[in-house]
Amino acid sequence: MALGLLAEVMGWTSDTEAVPAHEYAWLRLMSSIKYDGYADFRAGVRFLESLAIWLKQFDAADRPTAYDFVKRRLVYISLSEMLRLIENFVPEVVT
Incomplete structure (x- = not known):
């Protein structure tokens, strides 16, 4: 259902080659x-x-x-990756 909604928004139809099956597979995998x-x-x-x-x-x-x-430039950063970034780049201040 969600892929159908996305296809409608994007104007993808089953009779065009604009959206091959691997595009839907990529969307399912990423989601x-x-x-x-x-x-x-x-x-x-x-x-x-x-x-x-x-x-x-x-x-x-x-x-x-x-x-x-979204497909080529968006970067997903997990919680553990964000915490690691914070630990490395935010100086520790002892008061």
Whole structure:
């Protein structure tokens, strides 16, 4: 259902080659492994639905660029990675 919503927002149809099966596979993989398990996500909020809603704000002509940004440039940082960054870059101050 979420992939159908995203396909509708993006204007992807089953009779076009714009969205090969591996695109859907990538979306499923990213949502299940990286984003849907993100601890700071609100309860019940899922990546694919959020992506579709976010993409709707753009004109139809700009949506492929926005989607490409999410696919190729967005960096997921887990809680443990963020804590490690903070520990390394924030100086420890003893009072």
